[in-house]
Amino acid sequence: MSSVSTPVATNDRVESAARANDVVKVYGKGDTQVVALDHVTIDFPRGKFTAIMGPSGSGKSTLMHCLAGLDTVDSGTISIGDTIVTGMNDTQLTLLRRKRVGFVFQAFNLVPTLDAEQNILLPSDLAKSPVDRIWFEQVVDTLGLRGRLKHRPSELSGGQQQRVAVARALLGRPDVIFADEPTGNLDSKAGAEVLSLLRRASREMGQTIIMVTHDPAAAAYADRVVLLADGEIAGDLDGAGPDEILAALGRLGA
């Protein structure tokens, strides 16, 4: 994995949507030095909905930022699909974000001056790529946004705003959708709506989703739960329910 110029990862060409290989991320220097990611190796298979959990400060956001190419790593490599992200320049990263990854944030997902439809189409607008109208209609209907397309973000509820963000992420059919606390600002009903949408996207459309969350109930919507503690992988649960996840978290001391 020393050569950056060969953008082809070795074996998991088919299965892996995103992968961290022996990643170390250190913030600060000297006394204030924090090892946010400590030799993390993890693989996110294609088509799966994975939740990342762990105590506050355990490195969840950091891992996600590194996976998405938003932040650099100090050692190790990150790949999205069969492309190695580590070492890419700004232009390459921009192209990667256009075509290969989607984002859903906790808040401020939408450009306030654009209406819902314009927000959903923004990535293809930026990439100047043609829009698959049939897919667009399908996503809009699936997310129940039909009647809201001409609304500005300020005219939408928090749940509707998150659904617009999900629609935007889905439209580009990226390799991975990264979601950082997508339901953190929502009440449980709106949160449940968004989470079941994400699960449907993964089950019915084969969309790979990596979601950071604090909420075991939210994590229970995922196919797989990865646990982080002090920058290290501390557990990996498959198809766990909320109680099971809570128990696993409890063992981490969170």
Next chain:
Amino acid sequence: MRRATIASIRAHIPRLVAVSLAIILAVAFMSATLILNSSMKATLRESIGQQYARADLVLSDGSSYGAGAVVTQDTEAKIAAVDGVEGIYIPLVSGISLLQDDGEVGLQVEALAPEEFRTTTLKSGSFPATDTEAAVDESTAKQHNLAIGDVISTRFDRYSENTEEFTPITSTLTIVGITNASKNPAAFSSGGLTVTSAFISALDPNMYGTSYGVTQVALAAGADASAVAASIDAVLPDGGEAITPDAFVSLTLASLTGGADLLTVVLMVFVGIALLVCALVIANTFAVLVSQRTRELALLRCLGADARQVYRSVLFEAVVVAVVASVLGVLVAIGLMSGLLAVFGPLLGSAAGLAVLSVDASALIWPIVAGIVVTLVAAMGPARQATRVAPLQAMRPVDALEAGVRAGKGRFAVGLVLVVVGGALLVFSSVMPTLIGPSGNGSEAILGFFGAFVGSAVSVVGVIMLAVFYVPAVIRGIGRLTGRFFGVSGRLATLNSVRNPRRTAATASALIIGVGLVATILTAGQVARATLVNELGEREPIDLSVSTGYVGVDSSVDASVNASAGSSVDTGYAPLTSADVTALGGIDGVDLVVPALSADLGSASLSGSSEESTSGSADDWGYSPPWQAISVSPEAYASVARASESAQLRDGVALVSSEIAGKKLTLTGVDGTQTQFDTSRGSSDGVAIFTPSDFAKISSTTTPTIALLKLDDGLTAAQILQVRDAISAIFPSASIGGASVERAVYEQIIDTLLLIVTGLLAVAIVIALIGVSNTLSLSVIERTRENALLRALGLTRAQLRGMLATEAILMSGIAALIGTGLGILYGVLGAMSLFGAIGGIVVSVPWLSLLAVVVVAALAGLLASVGPSRRAARLTPIEGLATN
């Protein structure tokens, strides 16, 4: 991206209003200046062209500056014979003296053109029909009090080549008509007499074909102008040619419009300053907009926008604003100029050289180009800043976002070097002329001024670069003081003002430049004024001197008066009585009257070298020795003269003009012996002032015949002329000397110039103040949540408003103070570089005017805060916290 950009512009329109206003102002200023230029030219074109309005061709001498060809009677006949020529008219124009009771005045006299070429129009009466009649134009009539029916006497001095002598020819004319004043600025005067051509021909038969009038030709109907012109060219001597009146007017115009162009160049300097200040405001506005959009830009980057797209989106926004504002600016200028012409055009007419509005393409295109270029260049920095927004910033919580970029060490180093190098050059260039003194040949002054100019420019760039370091520091310092008086809102205001040093510094810089320039001009003007007035005081220390007048040595009256006064009778001047002194002292505006003895100096001679010139003797320079001696006591001299302390009258020293000061003055005494005096500056040209005991050695006169007057301070030239008139009324035969009128005129010229320059710079200051308001309202928008939080925590509405008002006053007041401080420095040094060589720099600072500038700027800043703070205070805490 285009869509996101356009949406962003639409959403930001309120935030873009102020910056658009700044651009509109600067562009309108530039456009108005260009329109002024083209309108002046158009007015000129119209008024020059008016006289050829009825001609088809005019005869040019072929030169490039628009002069008429000389057409002799012979040539005239040949031209008249050319096929297609219907008529030819050679205007006869000459000068004549109008003889009036109180002297004579020169007038232009012109022969009445034949009907078909006539452009002169009658206002009343009729045109002259016989050679004893004349019409006079309106303004000349008013000037010399002429009306229809008046009979005037004129004199023409006919020159004879043979005898090389002038023969006066006097005539009497009856005014029969008043004509409308000519608008032609190329004419010798604004108008004059219109007479029959027979009258002019009679004055001087040789005048034919030598007058300056431009020969005009009318064509027969259907004639081909260019063919006729070619035929005429063939008969015209010496390269003369027949051209269309339009082409001829263009030639004349080109030779006349240097003035309009010069005015435009000068105005363009101020336009440049306004654009520069505008650029600062634009750069600042876009920097604020970018930092407010950080999260949005980061989101766009996450969604796949590349750096170039972000860069272009900021520039696109700038272009849209620039185009809209520049077009509006040009429209404003057109509206303004046409309004001005509509109101003042009829009032001023041709006197102001402005009667026709002319908007040529350059007045439309260049300002718009300038507006767009300036905006784009100014927005480039913020656009680059926008590309540095990392996608990761979209993921951070709101409050962690810090747009404030810390100013680098590099900036500090470069700024410091510029200030030190530029400052050193400025100080050196300013002090050098003073050190070298008046002995220099003038090139030092030019070099000094050039050096000072470069030094100022370099150091000002440094000063502005360093603003980011010292402006917040000064605000913090002064804020600490005001915090004591204004409590918590004052403290918060101080913290707010310095939380984004770069933004505060940029806003302040715009104002520092504007106010600084005004302060520089005011100070330099004041120093120049004081120095020139002081120098005039040295050269012409006596405001007015009144000589009683020569009445003749042999006059019996004179002799008897002199005899009764018991003095020698050789002066020939009427004595100045104590009643005269009282009468002079009673005139309004006269402060002090000192009677003095006076004598003519017959055989004075100079030797040695003067103080001013280190080389050359008196003869080399051609300075003549004084011809008049005046005697006053040292005390009286000190009280009446405006000379500085250095001019001290004492025995053995004669005070003379500065050109010959330092030489030895040798005079023949009353006893016939030669007496030599040292000289020192303290009198005007031709006059030497002595102590009474020295005077007694050279003249036996004991009767005062001259009064030295000191006038009240601060009289205008007009008031001084009134004083002179009053003196003439009391002493009709008196001769009055002194340079007080000159001094007052100088003062008035400098004051007027200062007023104009300050007015022109005001445009830049207004733009800078728009910038202050803009920065404030943008930061208020940005801090909506924060202000709402403060309100929720118990800050009252009034306290919030107070906080924002304090912020505005702090920013504008301190910027004005810094600008004024710099302006005083630059003004004094600049004036020293210019006037140092004259000597005797008088450093004088117009404190009152400067204080007014600072107060006005601070108040304007306060005014600028009214809108934003009302908007902020209107929002309830809940509404404020809900926005994001």
